[in-house]
Amino acid sequence: MSVEESPPLIKVNILFFARSRELAGTACVVLEIEPLIIAKDLVNQLVDRFDLGSISQNLIIAHNETYIENLDVEIHLHQGDEIAVIPPISGG
Amino acid sequence: MSGQLKLINSAVLVVGMGGLGCPAAQYLAAAGCGHLGLMDYDTVERNNLHRQTLHAESRCGMSKTESARIALLDLNPRCVITCHSRLLNSSNALHIIEKYNVVLDCSDNVATRYLLNDACVMLKKPLVSGSALKMDGQLTVYNHGEHGPCYRCIYPVPPPPEAVTNCGDGGILGAITGTIGAMQALEAIKIIAGLGDILAGRLLIFDGRYCHFRNVKIRSKRPNCHVCSNQPLITALIDYELFCGAPANDKDISQKLLTADQRVSVIEYQKLRNSQEHLLIDVRSAAEFEICQLPNAINIPLAQILNDNYVNQLSSQLESRKFAVLIVCRRGNDSQIAVQHMKTRYPDHSIRDLEGGLYAWTNHIDQTFPIY
Numbered sequence: 001m002s003v004e005e006s007p008p009l010i011k012v013n014i015l016f017f018a019r020s021r022e023l024a025g026t027a028c029v030v031l032e033i034e035p036l037i038i039a040k041d042l043v044n045q046l047v048d049r050f051d052l053g054s055i056s057q058n059l060i061i062a063h064n065e066t067y068i069e070n071l072d073v074e075i076h077l078h079q080g081d082e083i084a085v086i087p088p089i090s091g092g
Numbered sequence: 093m094s095g096q097l098k099l100i101n102s103a104v105l106v107v108g109m110g111g112l113g114c115p116a117a118q119y120l121a122a123a124g125c126g127h128l129g130l131m132d133y134d135t136v137e138r139n140n141l142h143r144q145t146l147h148a149e150s151r152c153g154m155s156k157t158e159s160a161r162i163a164l165l166d167l168n169p170r171c172v173i174t175c176h177s178r179l180l181n182s183s184n185a186l187h188i189i190e191k192y193n194v195v196l197d198c199s200d201n202v203a204t205r206y207l208l209n210d211a212c213v214m215l216k217k218p219l220v221s222g223s224a225l226k227m228d229g230q231l232t233v234y235n236h237g238e239h240g241p242c243y244r245c246i247y248p249v250p251p252p253p254e255a256v257t258n259c260g261d262g263g264i265l266g267a268i269t270g271t272i273g274a275m276q277a278l279e280a281i282k283i284i285a286g287l288g289d290i291l292a293g294r295l296l297i298f299d300g301r302y303c304h305f306r307n308v309k310i311r312s313k314r315p316n317c318h319v320c321s322n323q324p325l326i327t328a329l330i331d332y333e334l335f336c337g338a339p340a341n342d343k344d345i346s347q348k349l350l351t352a353d354q355r356v357s358v359i360e361y362q363k364l365r366n367s368q369e370h371l372l373i374d375v376r377s378a379a380e381f382e383i384c385q386l387p388n389a390i391n392i393p394l395a396q397i398l399n400d401n402y403v404n405q406l407s408s409q410l411e412s413r414k415f416a417v418l419i420v421c422r423r424g425n426d427s428q429i430a431v432q433h434m435k436t437r438y439p440d441h442s443i444r445d446l447e448g449g450l451y452a453w454t455n456h457i458d459q460t461f462p463i464y
Contacts, residue, residue, distance in 0.1 A: 088246075
């Protein structure tokens with residue numbers, strides 16, 4: 001019986017903008033994460049780890065500068081990929 | 093030449109004559125736009141001038157639309173300018189917007205953003221949406237082209253009011269609104285003249301700290317969008333202040349989280365501050381604390397109160413209940429949050445806030461104390 005090995009974790013860059021930057025306390029972090037992940041799980045991880053609960057319903061999450069439209073699909077992450085967390089701003 | 097003719101025959105509505113609206117209207121007038129509508133309910137204040145560059149010190153107290161009209165006619169006397177000096181609301185929006193070809197969202201609050209979006213969807217007008225706060229800016233064009241999304245496609249749910257920072261609290265650099273406002277004019281000119289590739293379905297993110305511009309591809313129309321899909325649930329304008337749980341302006345709201353005995357007026361504080369040993373904690377950000385501060389205040393930003401970092405910093409002072417603790421902020425809202433939070437850990441200490449904050453201090457005690 002063979003044991004299926006989970007693929008090694010990879011490093012991706014998480015970029016925080018506007019309010020999410022304040023809540024996370026940083027503009028950019030490197031996160032170790034599994035390369036195949038349901039988008040929703042990725043968002044939940046980010047919300048939990050970086051204290052984004054108050055804005056979790058109002059975020060654009062972009063993978064390599066493309067909006068993740070369907071949070072139920074699996075996304076393929078590669079080493080060095082960029083995940084941007086973009087809340088709306090309303091000032092003017 | 094044909095582009096120039098299209099411009100002179102165009103009518104553009106600029107909603108909000110603040111940090112975004114001033115540069116946007118200026119470039120539109122200078123480019124030869126034939127008709128500009130300016131909409132704002134507010135009057136010019138001195139603390140606007142660093143970013144609202146059409147206004148002038150001599151026009152403080154004048155309506156922003158009138159002040160902007162004077163500056164724009166100076167620049168281009170052939171531009172027809174209509175002032176709408178009132179708040180955009182659900183009963184006047186459609187009537188006003190229908191006369192224009194393109195609308196610029198230069199507003200400063202979430203309720204107006206949803207209202208403008210829905211009205212522009214209903215009237216099939218492109219909406220050039222700009223926003224800015226601190227050192228960040230965002231720009232996109234909603235409701236343009238067959239697949240172009242609207243604001244609700246991207247943000248179906250409004251943010252909770254407490255998660256929205258206003259310009260007064262957050263501060264904003266004039267060059268940031270200037271950058272975004274100028275680009276709003278650019279997108280409007282492109283739409284009118286039929287030039288280039290419109291920023292629809294893409295969001296431009298400007299991070300002024302690093303001078304990074306990013307273009308993020310955002311979604312196309314949401315098939316079940318409540319307003320712009322084929323089967324919309326919203327077919328008439330709604331109450332947007334109710335929908336957002338926040339007023340359609342950028343002014344500070346006075347919260348009432350504490351009971352009267354947990355608060356001290358600035359007049360009482362003025363009397364007790366020299367006679368009673370106390371600890372005055374200012375919970376504004378470090379940058380705000382640098383602008384102005386009361387004598388003997390120590391700065392512990394609200395975030396450090398809420399994450400309990402203050403417990404170690406003040407361990408010796410809080411060990412005994414000898415010191416009365418007083419909390420102050422700019423307007424007397426964050427100070428209430430801080431008192432509530434500290435009271436859960438130190439229920440028997442005297443912890444109160446300064447009602448109305450430093451604003452009240454300036455108004456009632458010392459008029460020379462800076463206001464911002």
